[in-house]
Amino acid sequence: xxxxxxxxxxxxxxxxxxxxVFAGIFLSxxxxxxxxxxxAREFGxxxxxxxxxALVISGWFIVFASLGLNQGLLRYIPLFRGKKDTPNIxxxxxxxxxxxxxxxxxxxxxxxxxxxxxxxSIFHEPSLVIFLKIFSLIIPLSVLxxxxxxxxxxxxxVAWHSFLANILPEFLNVVFILLLLFIGLGIPSIPLxxxxxxxxxxxxxxxxxxxxxxSLFAKKEPINTQEKTExxxxxxxxxYSWPLLFAGIMWKIFHWTDxxxxxxxxxxxxxxxxxxxxxxxxxxxxxxxxxxxxxFPLVNKRYSTGDKETVNQLSKQxxxxxxxxxxxxxxxxxFFPEIFIKILFGSEYIRxxxxxxxxSIGMLFMSVFEVSNKLIAMVGKSxxxxxxxxxxxxxxxxxxxxxxxxxxIDGAAxxxxxSSILISLLFAYQSYKDLKILPLRxxxxxxxxxxxxxxxxxxxxxxxxxxNITSTIILSIFFSGLYILLVFLFNGLDRxxxxxxxxxxxxxxx
Numbered sequence: 202x203x204x205x206x207x208x209x210x211x212x213x214x215x216x217x218x219x220x221x222v223f224a225g226i227f228l229s230x231x232x233x234x235x236x237x238x239x240x241a242r243e244f245g246x247x248x249x250x251x252x253x254x255a256l257v258i259s260g261w262f263i264v265f266a267s268l269g270l271n272q273g274l275l276r277y278i279p280l281f282r283g284k285k286d287t288p289n290i291x292x293x294x295x296x297x298x299x300x301x302x303x304x305x306x307x308x309x310x311x312x313x314x315x316x317x318x319x320x321x322s323i324f325h326e327p328s329l330v331i332f333l334k335i336f337s338l339i340i341p342l343s344v345l346x347x348x349x350x351x352x353x354x355x356x357x358x359v360a361w362h363s364f365l366a367n368i369l370p371e372f373l374n375v376v377f378i379l380l381l382l383f384i385g386l387g388i389p390s391i392p393l394x395x396x397x398x399x400x401x402x403x404x405x406x407x408x409x410x411x412x413x414x415x416s417l418f419a420k421k422e423p424i425n426t427q428e429k430t431e432x433x434x435x436x437x438x439x440x441y442s443w444p445l446l447f448a449g450i451m452w453k454i455f456h457w458t459d460x461x462x463x464x465x466x467x468x469x470x471x472x473x474x475x476x477x478x479x480x481x482x483x484x485x486x487x488x489x490x491x492x493x494x495x496x497f498p499l500v501n502k503r504y505s506t507g508d509k510e511t512v513n514q515l516s517k518q519x520x521x522x523x524x525x526x527x528x529x530x531x532x533x534x535x536f537f538p539e540i541f542i543k544i545l546f547g548s549e550y551i552r553x554x555x556x557x558x559x560x561s562i563g564m565l566f567m568s569v570f571e572v573s574n575k576l577i578a579m580v581g582k583s584x585x586x587x588x589x590x591x592x593x594x595x596x597x598x599x600x601x602x603x604x605x606x607x608x609x610i611d612g613a614a615x616x617x618x619x620s621s622i623l624i625s626l627l628f629a630y631q632s633y634k635d636l637k638i639l640p641l642r643x644x645x646x647x648x649x650x651x652x653x654x655x656x657x658x659x660x661x662x663x664x665x666x667x668x669n670i671t672s673t674i675i676l677s678i679f680f681s682g683l684y685i686l687l688v689f690l691f692n693g694l695d696r697x698x699x700x701x702x703x704x705x706x707x708x709x710x711x
Contacts, residue, residue: 222491225363230487232371234545237480239378240391241473241546248328250473252391254464255332257457258319259312259340264449266308266344269583270297271351272449273442276578277434278355279501287416289434294352294417296435301348305341312337324464328388335392342399349406356414365406373398444583451590455597455620459613462601467609475610477550481534481541482560488526489571492519497575504579512576513638518697520572520640521648525693527565528652529684533677534561536659540673556614563621570625572640573632585631593624644693651687655680 241249274297281290312319316333320326346365353362377397381390411418460479464472496519503511534541538554546553577586597620604612633639659680666672688694694702 221359222363222367225367226487226490229367229371230484232368232375233480236371236374236378236394238545238547239375239382241477241550243382244388244391246470246473246549248388248391248473249476250464250469250471251326251329251332253460253472253476254324254326254329254469255336255392257453257460258333259336260457261450261453262308262312262337262340263305263343263347264453265446266304266340267301267347267446267449268304268439269442269444269446269449270301270438271347272445272578272583273297273438274348274351275355275497276441276501276581277438278352282356291417291419293435293438297348297438298345301344302341305344308344309337309340312340324469326464326469331389332392335389335396339396339399342403346399346403346406349403349410352414352417353406353410358413361409361413365402365409369405370398370402373401441581441583444587445578448583448587448590451587451594454594455590455617455624458594458598458601459605459610459617462598462605463610463613466605471610474550474553475556475613477542477546478538478553478557478560478610478614481545481557482564484534485527485530485561485564486568486571488523489568491526492522493571493575496572497579500575500579509636512579512636516572516576516638516640517642520569521642521645523569523572523640524645525648525688527568528648529655529681531561531565532652532656532659533680534558536656536663537668537673537677540668540670544670553610555611559611559614559618560621563618566622566625569640570628573625573628573638576632576636576638577628580635582631582635586628589624589627589631593620593627596620596623642695644695647691647693648688651691651693652684655684655687658683 237249240252274293277293278290281287281293313334316330316337320329320333350362350366353365374394377394378390381393386393456479460472460476463475496515500512500515503509503515535558538557539551542550542553542557574586597616600616600619601613604616608615629639659676662676666676
């Protein structure tokens with residue numbers, strides 16, 4: 202009975218936070234796509250490709266400079282909060298902040314000095330130099346922002362985290378690029394808009410953290426035995442974090458190998474076209490983002506108390522929710538890829554339709570089994586995560602080399618789809634091996650049947666109706682409504698779903 206109450210309470214908390222996160226991500230996606238649309242339409246595929254390459258390259262430097270410390274804080278701060286151990290929280294935060302500042306500045310200087318070599322000798326794109334020089338200034342800011350955001354979410358400040366991590370950066374990018382274009386700055390307005398936005402986000406995040414978690418900045422009372430304990434704790438934190446540093450680099454390599462090798466074998470224009478498909482496919486990962494913000498801290502707390510049953514039930518329920526959201530979206534992306542691309546990026550990018558289909562299939566697997574990834578991190582097996590990623594990144598790299606010269610961007614997308622499925626299954630196997638937990642419920646079969654039957658009328662109607670933006674919107678609404686109805690008819694919802702729905706409707710009514 203106690204476990205059921207704990208499970209219900211945690212599930213409601215995850216659902217409540219997901220509403221906040223959804224609002225943040227929804228607005229973030231609007232501003233993100235608006236920003237990319239401005240770049241793509243105002244400057245064309247080549248400039249958009251240079252921007253994409255600069256993001257890829259600077260992103261590697263950011264991940265390396267972070268040393269994985271932000272991920273370590275996500276695990277250790279909730280642990281110390283449960284023990285009300287404020288001194289150790291202060292210690293690991295301040296030490297991590299100082300180390301991150303030094304490493305961020307160092308890696309920023311390295312990118313600044315090597316920008317000409319990277320742009321001309323490797324990618325044969327002299328115009329890339331200005332992008333990399335300006336993005337090198339963003340590196341220390343991004344590293345510190347990620348660290349501060351990890352502290353915020355560790356203290357369950359979901360609303361502020363959602364605003365500062367999702368909404369504000371993308372909004373500022375749009376505002377600054379419009380201002381810089383208005384004054385006639387041209388292409389440099391792209392990297393400069395990112396720099397100005399990052400500076401404001403850093404200052405505001407630091408200010409909010411001082412207000413909302415003021416204990417971090419209070420003067421700590423000296424404790425005789427604390428110095429040795431603090432040293433040991435930070436060693437444990439770093440031992441957990443350093444594999445996640447390289448895991449983060451592997452994630453960047455995994456997601457951006459396509460763009461880099463397309464740039465190497467083909468040209469910046471093809472990179473730009475391919476990167477019209479990538480952000481759209483990431484819509485499927487949005488459902489995982491909705492629930493992961495609080496899922497990881499909550500399962501960490503429950504696991505530390507030995508309550509594996511609550512961890513198991515939370516994992517299965519969240520996995521089911523992710524699946525229920527993603528499957529109908531996958532159908533629409535596979536069925537109408539050209540319309541999505543045309544609306545967001547324009548007709549010039551239509552060749553990204555097939556890559557969008559392939560990337561979306563792989564992203565469905567990654568989204569559902571992100572739960573398994575978090576479970577592996579929960580038990581402290583960061584080295585297992587790193588090992589899985591090294592294997593899959595190597596496979597993805599080999600496939601890209603074999604497929605891109607012959608099949609272009611379609612080959613790159615096919616390689617990433619296979620690799621995404623493989624890494625997802627590896628995470629699932631590892632979490633089941635260690636915890637006997639898979640984020641799957643039998644009710645997911647009912648949901649899959651509902652989406653399959655709802656999909657059948659689309660095949661027939663597509664032959665009868667001229668497909669354009671208006672008809673696609675109407676068909677999507679019809680499909681979504683039919684899918685929801687069939688989920689209810691096929692008994693796809695369980696007690697937990699109805700509990701959350703009742704709780705949500707009650708709050709809306711109030």
